[in-house]
Amino acid sequence: MRLRGAILATALLTTPILATAQPISGLYVGAGAGLHAPQNPKVTPSGAGFGTGQLQLNEDFGFNSNLAVGYGLGNGFRFEIEGDFARSDLRHVLGTPFPTASSGTIRSYGVMANAIFDMDIGSRWVFPYLGGGAGYQWTKLNAVNATALNGGFSSSTSTQDGAFALQGIFGASFPIPNVPGLSLTADYRFMDILGGAKYDGVVDNGGVITASELKLHNQFDHDVVIGVRYAFNVPPPPAPPAPEATATPAPAPARSYLVFFDWDKADLTERARAIVKEAADNSTRVQVTRIEVNGYTDTSGIRAYNQDLSVRRAKAVAGELVRDGVPRSVISVQGFGETHLLVATGRNVREPQNRRVEIIIR
Template sequence: MSFKKALLAATVLSLPVAAQAQTMPVTGLYVGAGVGANYNQDRVQRLAGESAVVRSDVGVAAVGAVGWGFGNGIRAEVEANFRWNAVNRLSGSGSRAPNAGGNIYQYGVMGNAYYDFYNLGLNLGGFNITPYVGAGAGYVWSDFNRVRASDATGGIVANSRDGRFAYQAIVGAAVGMDALLPGLSLTTEYRFMGTLEPSVTFVGTGDLAGQRSVFKAENYNHSVLVGLRYAFNTPAPAPVVAPAPAPAPAPARTFLVFFDWDRADLTDRARQIIAEAATNARTVSSTRIEVSGHADRTGAAAYNQRLSVRRAEAVAAELVRRGINRNEITIQGFGFDRPLVPTAQGVREPQNRRVEIVLR
């Protein structure tokens, strides 16, 4: 498995679906951990023109970290890591040695720096997604535990540990789980980790007893991890507040009843309006009802004064029929002195032929 293929695969796995959400950058202290699979590339051991190849099965990788987010997408952390791979083949000088086995353990400490692409607004199924990239450097020990190859006559075995400078590149994505716990994220990532060549000492057994060889071994690892990260300073999402119900409209306190020209009798529509006024008078606990009659500017002033009073009395009588006490009603007539629509003398204006009911 080449580095380019592994990087491409991890990148594809890390790409989220675009949507319209936006995450907040990590701010302050956080902790994280992850576990997954580790592929340790064939280790080519070299010494004085001789070489050996150690091949391993896919094994296990685990990391744990404590870090700090600066609130602008940049994070820094200290990481402890562990990798294990079982050896399944050891070959040298073009031939494969029989009965190969053993384990290779790697463990160390790294300092990492990351950048979170928190402002891309990516979302999948309602969960915010933040891609990130990172790089790290530190110190890792390679522990060869009974790495061996043998036949009936003898063989070689390595019980050797050596620490070297280590480096790594990281690409991943964090899926926000704030609905479960503010600050909690599910992480998935690919890591390439390498070290400077550690020294491995092989000791002969059986017919090869007494022989001793020290090799320099390549060390490149490809890991795919799934984990959790918790940021301590993440604010809880704002609660969803139901909109306040719209206040009920205030009961009307003024009603207009219109009349035909030179008439004081009530129309069906006028009786409906008076009924609404009577109902609202009880709703608002009215203590006084003013009924004011008006006329348009046709005819003599004295005649229109009397007509406006008759109109007010007709409305008051209908209010009493609707259950209003007569002593709560005051009646007055203004003739054509207070028009709703100003007009010249002699103009018939329907809106001026009215009675105003005012609830006090």
């Protein structure tokens, strides 16, 4: 049980992921709150009157909250520092040798370092994520009291201690339309505060006041968190392309051909080679001053990567034109990345018609 949190966190980060990443690049902040469901911890007491058995703290549901600051790498992975707080009320102390009345609150707070992977499942409105974290958590037993119903014995403590902690995270984000960078989040978190925390207290056993100690073992917490996240450098959706100015009619009309590519590919398909061959053949039938080969991508992925991909696509088409007999000296090659979209879309949209190279015969 003690290693459950470590196993869960490791599994979340090493499970093969088939979906592609939803890139978040740069700084982001997040906050959340929700239901805190502690898994009743076992306690080893010391002090006269407790008996020799192991006790258990029976807690009510409570609430949690957290704040996080993180940084996305642009490839789906992001890392964050999180501060958290949780509170629940003590319902009963179980396992005492006599019926007791119990009261008090149990509070925990700490700092966690999390690693999270966002996934793109093909939806514009929901992006699942998996993650895990490690850090340190302090737990305070605040005015925790156990009093025998028949009198003669009472115990109280109001101290705190800390321990290393692990957590696993599973959730999803929901982008807010028309507010770039803002998303709602919902996730489930399992935290294992490793056992060994100790708490000093006082025992009144028939009027004899003695010091006592409570040792908590393996605090497991389950939390459901609803929150918001804002990424600072998400650009607004691109405006529709402005209409091009009417050019002065050329002596001979330009001829253009479109060659389309698979997602994240610069390889020519058989259909693409046939179109390039047709353009090469037609270039010998008209007066040619130059042939422009312009590469483009869709908006999915990172802009710098898309710029390089568009150049590679244009070079692949230019090379095929040369193999089909077009002199290299009349060919100009340019890459425009995700600009000049054929079909206007927002960010991170896979649009097949935007993954293209245009051959223009002048």
